[in-house]
Amino acid sequence: GAGVSQTPSNKVTEKGKYVELRCDPISGHTALYWYRQSLGQGPEFLIYFQGTGAADDSGLPNDRFFAVRPEGSVSTLKIQRTERGDSAVYLCASSLASGGRYNEQFFGPGTRLTVL
């Protein structure tokens, strides 16, 4: 079946602009995660949703970052007033449930964001 998909695959924007990154999880997966991966680093947790609600948003770096998942499926990560330091690969993952025996996370291909 289809895996996690993310659009766009690449996004180039200018400093100060607003961007939206989209994630389509695997059908039926209730948990959805966003991570950010800077060059030479491992993925860094941003936020995760269980259904429609953000169960843990402790990784969001500041209030310029916001994510939604209004119908419990597709999620959008929104970044306002982008800064050059926001340049990274943004990864999305989904799992059947959060925790327990189903917490294998399946990752998407990522969106590479470049802020000029």
Added chain:
Amino acid sequence: AQRVTQPEKLLSVFKGAPVELKCNYSYSGSPELFWYVQYSRQRLQLLLRHISRESIKGFTADLNKGETSFHLKKPFAQEEDSAMYYCALSGKSGGTSYGKLTFGQGTILTVHP
């Protein structure tokens, strides 16, 4: 706070040689440990998890709570094992794992012919 440390950014071995990718963690509770792998031009995928106690593609990893380590081992490396490997931790409380993963910085394994 939870932390995962992979001390080697790069590791090179020859085909048929044993390989060990090191991972140490810091977590005050009871963690669940994973190894994820990313092959060239592919997405990140789960290789193995400590509770499964499985051997996947010849790789094994044992959780050593005394040394807070979860090293990944394979007795005879193959060229197709060349990839980026990430050790990851999920905190656990009351038998239920938390969702978020904390990753190490990753180790690039290169297996030469």
